[in-house]
Amino acid sequence: MHLADGGQVVLGEKRPGDSVLPPELEDSLREWGAVASTVALRAGPVEQDLVRRRGRQLAGRVSDVLGRPVEYVDPVTGGIDVVHGPNTGPLAGLPLVAEHRARAESAEPTPWATGLTVAVFFAVLAAVGDIALSRAFGTAFGALWVPANVMVVLGLAPSMWIARRMPFWRWIALGAAVGLGAAWVCLILTALL
16 A cells, blocks of 8 residues: 555555455545645654554555555655554554644743733724724614624624634634623613713
């Protein structure tokens, strides 16, 4: 089993008695080939290791289906391994990509000065925008500014909730949430007075 040009996975010669690969395994091989052809040489060591291990895992599954050992050509190093039987367990020793990103993010210092500056900018922008929109809506339609404002906040809430975990966008989400909260306080105090 090796990776040919264009991400095509070549299984090698067919032998009499070889079973047909299930469609799910063929799809996995195609997907791995497409990823491996782009990642193998251009990505970092973690991604290359992931491609190598996933390829070896798929070679184990092919070996299990065919009932014989399969030669696996590593797309990164070009080394040849003979794979016997299934290797369908977890990719031992390899952190998941999400865990790796989380570790990389936690290893970097948090940019508090830049982040808080961005958050303050978006807090002011959201507060001024919401107050101006609510006042204009209140002038035109009276107390209907309240349900309109609730709909604005409910419409933004899912996006801000998703953005809270993204390195740069979390500051924008924080600023927008604080700004909308401040706008609500100002609007309610203005309405009561």
